[in-house]
Amino acid sequence: MGKFEYSLGLNELKSKELRLWQALIGEFLGNLILNFFACGACTQIEDGTFKALAFGLAIFMAITIVGHLSGGHVNPAVTAGMLIAGRISLIRAIFYVVFQCLGAIAGTAAVKILLDPDYHNGLGHTTLAQNITELQGLGIEFFLGLLLVLVVFGACDPHKPDSRYTAPLAIGMAVTLGHLGTIRYTGASMNPARTVGTAFATDIWTAHWVYWVGPVLGGVAAALLYTQVLEAKPAPKVN
Amino acid sequence: MGKFEYSLGLNELKSKELRLWQALIGEFLGNLILNFFACGACTQIEDGTFKALAFGLAIFMAITIVGHLSGGHVNPAVTAGMLIAGRISLIRAIFYVVFQCLGAIAGTAAVKILLDPDYHNGLGHTTLAQNITELQGLGIEFFLGLLLVLVVFGACDPHKPDSRYTAPLAIGMAVTLGHLGTIRYTGASMNPARTVGTAFATDIWTAHWVYWVGPVLGGVAAALLYTQVLEAKPAPKVN
Amino acid sequence: MGKFEYSLGLNELKSKELRLWQALIGEFLGNLILNFFACGACTQIEDGTFKALAFGLAIFMAITIVGHLSGGHVNPAVTAGMLIAGRISLIRAIFYVVFQCLGAIAGTAAVKILLDPDYHNGLGHTTLAQNITELQGLGIEFFLGLLLVLVVFGACDPHKPDSRYTAPLAIGMAVTLGHLGTIRYTGASMNPARTVGTAFATDIWTAHWVYWVGPVLGGVAAALLYTQVLEAKPAPKVN
Amino acid sequence: MGKFEYSLGLNELKSKELRLWQALIGEFLGNLILNFFACGACTQIEDGTFKALAFGLAIFMAITIVGHLSGGHVNPAVTAGMLIAGRISLIRAIFYVVFQCLGAIAGTAAVKILLDPDYHNGLGHTTLAQNITELQGLGIEFFLGLLLVLVVFGACDPHKPDSRYTAPLAIGMAVTLGHLGTIRYTGASMNPARTVGTAFATDIWTAHWVYWVGPVLGGVAAALLYTQVLEAKPAPKVN
């Protein structure tokens, strides 16, 4: 069991043994990295590939740095999925989400301070594209949360040990894929904390509920779908 | 043998023990993800790298999520190759292809519903470029199916255990490479189900046969080439 | 020892046991894939990232498919390095280079046939940029061959077993890096066979010697540098 | 312990047994590759993704080639972090930094010689964007050094053995992420030696101190943060 130490979510039961404050520092730091570097990438005049890689690599890095402390959720939608799957307690989940949001706020605050306002370009805040309704945005963000949390469960499934070594990369690339698929329409948040961070700095809260309800519902649906339908059965011992 | 549980194709004999419906949900979900996110990427005004990464990462993600249930074909050309290689039964192959197509149809239907028509931009449907004949398109799609199924066999060869950990990534990157090489000319389908999904939504069936015959023939050729000529011989036990 | 079966170069001594024709089919097929997909990418109107990824992923795929048969050289510069390092016999090296060139010629011939001439755009042939002298081009191609063969030795060093699982990816990314660094100036061939393939199809042989002498000298220098200076010493057995 | 032979930093105590000159050749060569290929990429007229991938892949390659000799720092900020963490002696650290700078100078010198001046385009030298103050630049480069060294520690943590196989890739991708996030504002040096190399060739030393103090302070902060707060505790042996 010790082998899965760093993997995302699987070690929730174990990580209860860790001091909670270490996990919370981890979640804070992970979201700070995400909003500093990936939303920082959005302030530049570059194309969609540039931004999509930034978000995916930021998650890859965050899990590499803090995955062993907190499970490396770095996203309330992932935390919600883990809560539904019984892999994390409610109290811990609430603390996680608070520190995820604080980390994202800190990350975007640092971008805001370190860049001349001429370069802010919206600070990477997510908004709905013209003619995309809130309901459509909700559907898109639902699919984004669903994708991410399905990949978290698939990559960290203890019955599929071969996935373990590339799990942080796979989860990061799920975030990149989500951005490639939908960035033009909702900004491809996938992550309520990330959007809180930029909403706080820009004071733009339009359609903010979409960025909470969509990914969280998607994450919950993914947790139910994976654990109830898709989960790998233990391989029969061959002797 | 249990070690190869998640790898693509190798576990076909084993997966017959799994309930078929679980595998079919897996194939449906994999193709839904492919058409939702990767064809969704095609609706945006971005360059070829953007689209090529989206298709490759969608396959990487699909295998990560459902590879252990169904072998993670997510493509009738792969299923055809596995059928020829004797790794999957005919009845199972037919069911797979039906659910692959249904998943792709559902994925593109979701894109169509969630995006204002102004953003549809063809919904990522594959068509032959001007001055590319159907025969030329057939040849290109043949090479695409050949590449993909060769990589599936090479990455999942049980005699090459070192390939195992990066197999889902390698197969995804084969799809990215196929798009980089040929996207301008045929749209680089590589995958009849993916094209069925967008043909259904756009009701464009021009040269549709090319997108079935090309990849499937390529997949069959790859299966024969790999199993008859290239397959790794078991490493002699060193003691 | 059987564990290194698929890795590049290390298994040369072992692969002498394999029938030579299997290795030659492997080298032919690898270079065909390279010239079909990566030079095919060059015919499209896309940017440098697009092309650089295509060449790197083509090598990643070629090694995944045929690495266990031939060592997956797919490049006369790699073969030259392996020859100097004593990992492959002269006769085998000569056969490899012939089949690498034939594969590249076949790959570009297929592109030429399958695309309307309007799309040829030079078929991805490498030429020296304006104001880059042949001597400068030679220096650039020398560094390209040096980089590639250093990475081949570093990634496949049997004393560094942790590199093994990502070796095909690392070698592919060396090719991508080479293109990112120099594509504007020499086309970043790194590979005489690849350039033979496109020279044959376009009948352009200007400065052709640069594309042989540069990478081959670089590969030879890398083989000497790695084996004489850099090679990992066996880790002391800890008991 | 022998298992971590190639990983970055962890083997510092061990590598003291290696002859120092081998490690110094390693650091020299790593920085030469970085400045030749990645700064070479900056001389071309391409976008940010192109440059960001070049820097990240150059680090991935450098670690693949020389990581076992020197720990693969290839950056004075990493060396500073390792020094603070007690993983490398002061004398060794000073030698490393000297050879890192010499390697970077050699790499950019080679670019300068091999390219016609029309193609120099600043030789990839890092400068502060207009309206970015030196203090802001310092803050940005601090975050870049922090990110990189946190990833080095996280990926090479001996208590997280699953990270080992992809550590060189993860560290390279940290460098890519840093560039995606900030390249427009400071050039995203992250690495004093890299900037010395281009400053030497262009004789531009404006705000040069920023590129030393920022990454080094960030690296030191990361070393303290990781070792004092984040470090993985040994997994309890399960028997």
Ligand SMILES: [Ca+2]
């Ligand atoms: Ca201003």
Ligand SMILES: [Ca+2]
């Ligand atoms: Ca409309």
Ligand SMILES: [Ca+2]
């Ligand atoms: Ca014509």
Ligand SMILES: [Ca+2]
């Ligand atoms: Ca001139």
